[in-house]
Amino acid sequence: MASHPTSSPPPFDIVQTYQRLLASDPEVTMPVAAIEALVESLAHSSASTMSETLTLVSQHTATLKQAIPNPISLSAGTDLFQRYLITTLNRSTAPTSLSPDDEFRTIRNHLLSNGRLIVENAKASREKIASIGRNFVRDGKTVLTIGGSRVVGTLLRAAAEAAGGRSNIRFRVIYVLPQNSSAHKTSAAKPQTGREDEGSGEGAAMVAMLRARGVPVATIPDSAVAYSLAKFDMVIVGAEGVVENGGIISRMGTYQIGLLAKAKGKPFYVAAESHKFVRLFPLSQYDLPIKQRVIEFRVGEDAEIESSEQMRTFDAEASGTTRTERSGSTPEDAVDYTPPELISAIVTECGVQTPSAVSEELIKIWF
């Protein structure tokens, strides 16, 4: 395409930008980082027409999706960005008297000058979710959660801090920490890196945060969820992506918690910002557009390969390499899909919604 003077010596690298953005601020989620990276890519380009811009954006999106092992969450951001550009630029019935060129420039400038604002907005929506969602946490209740979702962390913190407010809420948290990440078995273990995923390291941080605020927290392994069923009143989880039918993509283990909660009639709430809504319609676990080597059948001679591979994975982690270099199939990164019928409600910044509301929101921006 006509990406003519973009021959600046250090060519813009969307993947690096994305990872830098993620690493620079632990509060930034993947979709937001992706949007930010795309905004920066706009700044580095001299695209002056709409179609140029859109081509650029879709190219960068493709590159980014290819480079990141699990691009579901970030694709929510890139899709949203793309739709935003298209819808705002396409608006032929603009009430403004601007010419299309001016219009384009206005939007471009708006985006470029407000890159930070997107992050702020995202944080504000998280706070909003927390302020709505903390109403679920009532006095004397026990909440079970999994994963290091920042939204859930904010929500529980808001609930813990509400103690000084309307009523003194005493609640307890059962925190499901993944068993296989040996480093996090004890909550005292520091998260080894500032990893950005809904990583277990953050889980430990959240446990520490809640305990510091006087909330009794128990940490249990995945396998003890069923055992603990009678001890909790509700499940609140975060999500990496909320798919079109209202189901969620979240860290491995969420689905089984959903099934167990449903079996016992416990409410299962999801706290997720609406920019995590992603246009996928998975019918089963294996329909997600990512490769996960979770179930791998092997026979005798493969076992050695497996163990050596695992060694390599751990080595890579220990040396603090970035996510890209790790294979997307490490158990810590794996996600599963929780279908909507297991979900009682999704707390977004627009309020508490039923899972069926998700498709409508998505349809509104796509059609």
Next chain:
Amino acid sequence: MPPTTVTVAPGLSSFLKSLKNTPVDSSIEHFIALLKRRQIRNSRPCAIATTQLLLRVVAEFKFRDVDKLLRRVREVGQRLIAAQPREMVVGNIVRRVLGLIREVAEDDAEVDTNAISDIGNSPVPLQSEFPRPTLASSMSTFSPLRYGSTSMDSSLHQSESMSDQGELPHRPPLLTSHTSYSVPNAPMVTSLFGLFSHPDSPSASSTPTGYNSPNGKGTLTAQNLERLSESTSSKANIKAEVQEGIKELMDELEQSDDLIAANALDHIHSNEIILTHSASTSVQKFLLAAAKKRKFTVVHAEAHPNDHHATHAMTLTGTKRDYDDDSDAEDRWKPLTAAGITVVMIPDSHVFAIMSRVNKVILATHTVLANGGLVAAAGARVIAKAAKVHQTPVVVVSGVYKLSPVYPFDIEELIEYGDAGNVVPYEDGDFVDKVDVDNPLYDYVPADLVDLYITNLGGHAPSYLYRIVADHYRVEDINL
């Protein structure tokens, strides 16, 4: 208004009569007292009384400022809701009226924005004072059922104080996202784009909202709203339009049962056995509408100990005996038996036993909640659960006015407890001494026990109710 006997006890009819020649403020006090003493109770009487009262409030309102009107209605509404938080219909009507006022104001603003079309492009010096009156809900928390996102309020105040100082660089995006909801046909439209919104930038605040209004109806940007309060001071017709709208709301209250009944033939078929519960005019009309064409059997659970008198009266005469004598007096409904329907009255305890023979359960409701659950007369949950076990469809009949935008965070708080003397009479001293007696008036029925809601708008799945909520209530009014 009704030609029938005038009840001596204070209630809906006496209140409505007094409304005409009492000052508004004492009428409000009167209504609050009636609510507190439970002399006006149940959804429909509460809805009618609230609507009439708000009509008076609007009519008496002296100023022409929309914001002041909104504030006034909201303030009255807060007091009414605080008086009886469990009659959620009161809050619903207040929210509907608030939404109505906003809609009228926006239609008006549409005309205005054409006149001042460049408002979005101007550098907007107005913003420094930016009162944002409609959103600032600084009122204290009256209602125990109010689960406001308080941090939203606080951030609002924060941003207000920020704007007082004239520094607006990082205002949270609440404002734009909120005003963008305000197109009634397309609420929540821009919510996904809310990430990009920036109140300070003209392009952002006008752009997405403009795109999203489906019928070209200009949504209110903050600036418009600001301008609105000035420009509309010249508009005298706003009040008249609002009053007109409230009258339409009253028509809706009156007609909702008939509109619901129009669906009856789709749901009740010949020779079916229908189970219903408690005394409800909506259900009665629904069944009667079907009875005109079809023969079926009604099994009526009597809802002992709170509603069984009304239920018996309903079965015998077609109306609740102690029903407030205003709404249905003119059309004397026949009892179902007169329409040739076999009615079997059973105690609530027989519900499970008989459920295997029932083809359909039709339930009345007290309030329908935003998550698709409902609050109905005690015993409804047992029936719904039994129906679930037998895979019998459960149809809930309810006017849209009963649909509350409040999300039930704590179900316990929704349940009202009534006179324990209904269960065990107080004369039974032994009993009263030794045993604790509870008499919950309502049951919460979760959404997954309900198969279908029939409202005056038609049939809806429980999971679709959020959409109707979004159509009828403004986001900014949900937390009064």
